[in-house]
C-alpha cells in the first residue's frame with residue numbers, strides 16, 4: 383500500500399478512536415472493531431484472527447491485540463509494553479510487519495481485552511525496540527500529531543516523557559477499571575442504588591497516583607456523580623464496616639430535596655455491596671479514607 387494512503391487511514395482511525403472513546407467510556411466491542419470503522423466508504427477491520435493484524439491491503443499491521451487468555455506472556459509495566467512475536471520465527475510475515483512498523487516509526491493501536499470480546503484501546507503505539515533474540519517487541523508512547531489539513535501523521539519523539547507517561551497510564555487503566563467496577567456492582571451506585579450507568583463512575587478509594595491505588599475492583603466503588611464528588615470532598619464518609627456517614631455540618635443544613643434525600647438520608651445506611659464477596663471494597667483502604675474524613679470533619 384502507498385505510504386501516504388496508509389498514513390491517511392491511520393490518521394482517520396485515530397480520530398475515530400478518540401470520538402468513540404469519548405462516547406463509550408473507552409471500551410470497544412469486537413464487533414465494532416471488525417465492522418464499524420470506514421475509510422472512503424469501505425470497512426477497514428481493526429482486529430482479526432491473529433494478534434498482529436493487517437487489514438486487507440496493508441503491509442504494516444494496524445493493531446496488536448492481547449486477549450484475556452493470552453498464549454504469550456505480554457507485559458505492560460512502567461508504561462512499556464513487551465509484546466511477543468507470533469510464533470518463534472522472526473521472519474514470518476507478522477513479525478516482519480512489526481519490524482517494518484518499528485523501522486518506519488508507523489504508529490499502531492494496542493487493543494487489550496478486559497473480558498472476552500471487549501477491549502480497551504491504546505494509541506498511538508510506537509515500537510521502540512525490536513528484540514529478535516527475545517522474540518518480542520517493546521513499545522512506548524510517542525507523540526503523534528494528526529495534521530488536520532492533510533489528515534496525515536507526523537511522528538516526533540516524546541518531549542515531556544513524564545507527562546506522556548501519566549497520560550498513557552490514565553488512558554490505559556481507566557476504561558478497564560470503570561468497566562470492571564460497574565460490572566461488579568451491577569451498574570448500581572453503592573450508596574443510593576441508582577442504576578443509570580451514564581450517571582455512574584468508578585471511584586478510587588485510594589487515588590490512582592498513590593502506590594496503593596491499584597486499579598482493581600476492591601480499590602473501587604461504583605458511585606453516582608453526586609455521591610462520587612461528595613465522597614471526594616468529604617461530605618460523605620464510609621466506615622471500614624461499610625456504613626455511610628454524612629458530615630455533621632451537612633446534616634445540620636436545611637435546603638431542598640437534593641440535600642434531604644440525596645445526601646442527608648444516606649446517613650447511617652449501609653453500602654449496597656457487589657454480588658461477589660471478593661469484589662467488596664478493601665477494609666484497610668476504606669479505613670485510610672475514613673481516617674482522612676474524620677480528620678477533615680473533626
Ligand SMILES: [Zn+2]
Nearest residue numbers: 571574606609
Ligand atoms: Zn448515588
